[in-house]
Amino acid sequence: MSKAGLTLQDIKIRRNGRTLVDVSGHINPGEVLTVMGPSGSGKSTLLAYIIGTLDSGFDAQGRVILNGTDITEHAPERRRVGILFQDELLFPHLSVGENLAFGLRATVKGRANRAKQIDAALDDIGLSGFANRDPETLSGGQKARVALMRMLLSDPKALLLDEPFSRLDTERRGLIRTLVFDQARAKGLPVLLVTHDHADASAANGPVHVLE
Known part of the structure; x- marks a missing residue:
C-alpha cells in the first residue's frame, strides 16, 4: 500500500564539491516539516529540487515521492506541488x-x-x-x-513554503501563518516550510531539520 504524504528519500545536493543539502524524511498529510538555516545554507535549493527547477550546475541525487508516486523525473507542471514565496507574485x-x-x-x-x-x-x-x-x-x-x-x-498534493511570512509585519504574520497552516491541514496537504525564523518553526508545530 502506498504511503500518503511527501517523502524525501536520501536527498543530497552538492555544488563545487560542497554538500549543501543532506536530508531524508517523510511528511504526513496535514503535517509541517520545518527546514531551518541561515541564508545560503541550501533551503531554497532543496525546494527547487522538489519542484523540478534546480539549476543544472548542482549535483543532486535522491528521490521525491508524493503519495507513493516517484515524481523525481516529472516535469514541474506534472508534480502537483504548490509553492508560496516571500513575494506574492500576483499579476498586476x-x-x-x-x-x-x-x-x-x-x-x-x-x-x-x-x-x-x-x-x-x-x-x-x-x-x-x-x-x-x-x-x-x-x-x-x-x-x-x-x-x-x-x-x-x-x-496541489503538497505545499512548499519559501519564507512566505518574512515580509509581513508581526500582527499580519501571525494571522497569515495560521491561515496557511489551517488551510493545509484542512486539505490534508504535507507541508515543507523553509525559514530562519524560530517563531515560524514554533507555529508549524512539527518536526524541524536544521541545515548547517
Whole structure:
C-alpha cells in the first residue's frame, strides 16, 4: 500500500564539491516539516529540487515521492506541488478574480462554474466581493491571502513554503501563518516550510531539520 504524504528519500545536493543539502524524511498529510538555516545554507535549493527547477550546475541525487508516486523525473507542471514565496507574485495586469482564475485547473469547466469557485475561494479567505479589485489596492496581508488561495485552487498534493511570512509585519504574520497552516491541514496537504525564523518553526508545530 502506498504511503500518503511527501517523502524525501536520501536527498543530497552538492555544488563545487560542497554538500549543501543532506536530508531524508517523510511528511504526513496535514503535517509541517520545518527546514531551518541561515541564508545560503541550501533551503531554497532543496525546494527547487522538489519542484523540478534546480539549476543544472548542482549535483543532486535522491528521490521525491508524493503519495507513493516517484515524481523525481516529472516535469514541474506534472508534480502537483504548490509553492508560496516571500513575494506574492500576483499579476498586476489582472484583477484579483482573474489572478485566482489563473490558478484553477483546466478540468474546471464553464465560466459560471469558474466564477462560483472564485467567489467561494474569496469568501474562504475573508475577501468576499474583491473579485474585481486591482491587486495594487490590497494590503500586504490581503495579497498574501490571494496568493495562497490562487495556489490552493490549482489543487496541489503538497505545499512548499519559501519564507512566505518574512515580509509581513508581526500582527499580519501571525494571522497569515495560521491561515496557511489551517488551510493545509484542512486539505490534508504535507507541508515543507523553509525559514530562519524560530517563531515560524514554533507555529508549524512539527518536526524541524536544521541545515548547517
